[in-house]
Amino acid sequence: MPTVAQQLTDLVRQAAESAGHGDAPIPLEPCVPTNDPRHGDYQSNFAFRLGKALRTNPRAVAQTLVSALPPNDLVASTEVAGPGFINFRLSDTFLAAELVACASDARLGTPLDGAGRTLVIDYSSPNIAKRMHVGHMRSTIIGNALDRLYRFLGWEVIADNHLGDWGTQFGKLIVGWRNWLDEEVFEKDPIGELQRVYIAFGQRAAEDPELKAQARAETARLQAGDPENFALWQRFTEESVREFERVYERLGVRFDVALGESFYRDGLRDLVSRLLDEGVAERDQGAAVIRFGAEDGEDLEKAPLLIQKSDGAALYGTTDLATVLHRMETWNPDRIVYVTDVRQRLHFRQLFAASRKLGIEVELFHVWFGMLRFADGTVMATRKLEGGQGSGPRSVNLVDVLNMAVARAREVVDAKSSELPEKERAEIAEAVGVGAVRYSDLSQNPQTDVLFDWDKMLALEGNTAPYLMYGFARVKSIFRKSGVDVFEPGEVVLGEPIERELALAVLRTPEVILAAAATYRPNLLSDHLFQVANTFARFYHDCRVLHEDSGVRQSRLSLAFSAARTLEVGLGLLGIRALSRM
Numbered sequence: 370m371p372t373v374a375q376q377l378t379d380l381v382r383q384a385a386e387s388a389g390h391g392d393a394p395i396p397l398e399p400c401v402p403t404n405d406p407r408h409g410d411y412q413s414n415f416a417f418r419l420g421k422a423l424r425t426n427p428r429a430v431a432q433t434l435v436s437a438l439p440p441n442d443l444v445a446s447t448e449v450a451g452p453g454f455i456n457f458r459l460s461d462t463f464l465a466a467e468l469v470a471c472a473s474d475a476r477l478g479t480p481l482d483g484a485g486r487t488l489v490i491d492y493s494s495p496n497i498a499k500r501m502h503v504g505h506m507r508s509t510i511i512g513n514a515l516d517r518l519y520r521f522l523g524w525e526v527i528a529d530n531h532l533g534d535w536g537t538q539f540g541k542l543i544v545g546w547r548n549w550l551d552e553e554v555f556e557k558d559p560i561g562e563l564q565r566v567y568i569a570f571g572q573r574a575a576e577d578p579e580l581k582a583q584a585r586a587e588t589a590r591l592q593a594g595d596p597e598n599f600a601l602w603q604r605f606t607e608e609s610v611r612e613f614e615r616v617y618e619r620l621g622v623r624f625d626v627a628l629g630e631s632f633y634r635d636g637l638r639d640l641v642s643r644l645l646d647e648g649v650a651e652r653d654q655g656a657a658v659i660r661f662g663a664e665d666g667e668d669l670e671k672a673p674l675l676i677q678k679s680d681g682a683a684l685y686g687t688t689d690l691a692t693v694l695h696r697m698e699t700w701n702p703d704r705i706v707y708v709t710d711v712r713q714r715l716h717f718r719q720l721f722a723a724s725r726k727l728g729i730e731v732e733l734f735h736v737w738f739g740m741l742r743f744a745d746g747t748v749m750a751t752r753k754l755e756g757g758q759g760s761g762p763r764s765v766n767l768v769d770v771l772n773m774a775v776a777r778a779r780e781v782v783d784a785k786s787s788e789l790p791e792k793e794r795a796e797i798a799e800a801v802g803v804g805a806v807r808y809s810d811l812s813q814n815p816q817t818d819v820l821f822d823w824d825k826m827l828a829l830e831g832n833t834a835p836y837l838m839y840g841f842a843r844v845k846s847i848f849r850k851s852g853v854d855v856f857e858p859g860e861v862v863l864g865e866p867i868e869r870e871l872a873l874a875v876l877r878t879p880e881v882i883l884a885a886a887a888t889y890r891p892n893l894l895s896d897h898l899f900q901v902a903n904t905f906a907r908f909y910h911d912c913r914v915l916h917e918d919s920g921v922r923q924s925r926l927s928l929a930f931s932a933a934r935t936l937e938v939g940l941g942l943l944g945i946r947a948l949s950r951m
């Protein structure tokens with residue numbers, strides 16, 4: 370069903386048509402909630418913009434639109450405000466009826482906005498034989514939330530884990546493996562040991578150029594299909610993927626495909642030749658590059674994409690071009706989205722510009738995010754990658770991070786709910802701990818550096834996973850006490866202002882879901898859930914529910930039910946399990 374904002378916007382559209390503004394020079398602007406409830410529930414800025422565009426008085430345009438509004442049961446009153454804004458107050462009967470419809474639907478009435486469209490989303494994409502760095506952790510969590518949001522909106526989603534499983538690092542690893550591997554440690558902690566060996570290589574090769582030559586030779590042998598090296602490469606990959614899988618499983622992340630860089634390795638040479646033939650790429654001192662023009666941005670003009678080194682080796686960008694082509698051939702998507710940290714912005718701008726030059730028609734988006742910092746500088750198991758210095762990414766043992774969060778959550782659960790059986794407490798702690806890690810990331814604007822703070826993210830108060838999860842369980846307990854097994858929402862009367870406020874908040878959920886997906890900002894949804902949980906808490910504090918007469922009781926239970934459903938659906942979209950009992 371259409372959202373409240375969409376229904377209102379449609380009224381404005383009809384008003385504009387009957388007032389003779391049917392072919393306005395600017396697009397119809399969607400209605401949005403007002404910032405201040407004293408000015409009504411929703412507002413339209415369309416008349417203001419239209420007035421400006423037509424060089425007439427926007428207030429007069431607003432008046433005309435208000436007078437031309439068709440008869441409807443949505444709007445209780447309107448007001449033209451400021452330089453030409455229209456404020457709407459919605460009717461209580463409309464809100465009540467909408468709320469019942471929304472609460473009765475498992476999708477909260479969210480429109481299937483993406484039906485018929487296909488999205489390929491590329492996220493997580495860690496590198497073999499290396500521990501994920503915090504950038505991969507964020508990519509996994511943010512990417513998965515977007516994956517869920519788009520699926521929920523009806524898009525056909527293909528989640529692809531573009532593993533870094535090919536490249537010159539394998540020659541170094543092979544040399545390191547043969548010389549310095551500790552088999553016993555490898556058995557216990559394969560990625561840790563591979564990473565150690567890799568770092569050891571870097572340190573020794575700095576003094577011993579002979580090692581570098583060896584590594585190059587091993588890489589070449591691997592690329593030529595040498596069985597021994599190939600078997601080693603497979604082993605590195607399998608062990609690494611096994612560890613990644615353990616993390617994905619706990620985070621509730623699953624991919625439709627995991628076509629890593631190695632999948633494209635055989636086609637790269639031909640691709641480069643083709644691009645040279647077609648004139649998309651050109652030779653530059655033996656290398657091959659794709660040059661960009663002014664239309665791609667001034668800075669790109671000076672930053673061609675290197676697709677082949679003078680020794681014939683392909684690069685990250687070459688693989689990415691092959692990947693775009695493969696995705697187009699296989700799924701013919703409407704949109705491809707990449708989720709990585711901010712440091713890859715230039716890379717994706719180059720890739721997208723190169724794709725345009727190739728005539729590929731698809732919407733391409735790079736969802737980039739800032740770095741994640743640990744408030745507690747000593748957080749275990751984070752290690753500067755490759756011995757670098759400065760503020761580079763840290764490698765993090767995600768399994769340890771999750772275990773730590775779960776152990777801390779367990780302390781809280783034990784203290785708060787000691788009456789629950791041990792097995793259930795363990796389950797709650799797992800959901801809360803993992804949920805807290807996810808939520809602490811998803812509740813902050815992706816495009817900022819975010820802080821990873823154990824105490825804050827596990828707090829029972831504030832904008833945290835535990836707060837929302839407990840909020841949900843609290844509503845559920847009301848229903849357990851109500852004695853009704855299967856509750857059917859119905860007959861809502863919005864008597865108290867706080868009831869109306871709760872209804873409005875719940876009804877905004879589909880709008881927020883649409884906005885969070887469209888702007889790639891899951892934190893819009895977490896902010897909203899926090900607001901719904903707070904509004905519910907005030908409602909429950911001010912209004913009796915179970916001890917009221919049947920009419921009021923049914924109405925208030927319906928409101929409570931709609932809040933629970935909002936939290937359940939919303940947390941689910943963030944990949945967090947809402948438990949009925951905690």
Ligand code: ARG
Nearest residue numbers: 491494495496531532533709
């Ligand atoms: N493996 C890359 C890295 O760790 C991320 C890959 C992102 N996806 C892509 N298609 N380039 O930096």
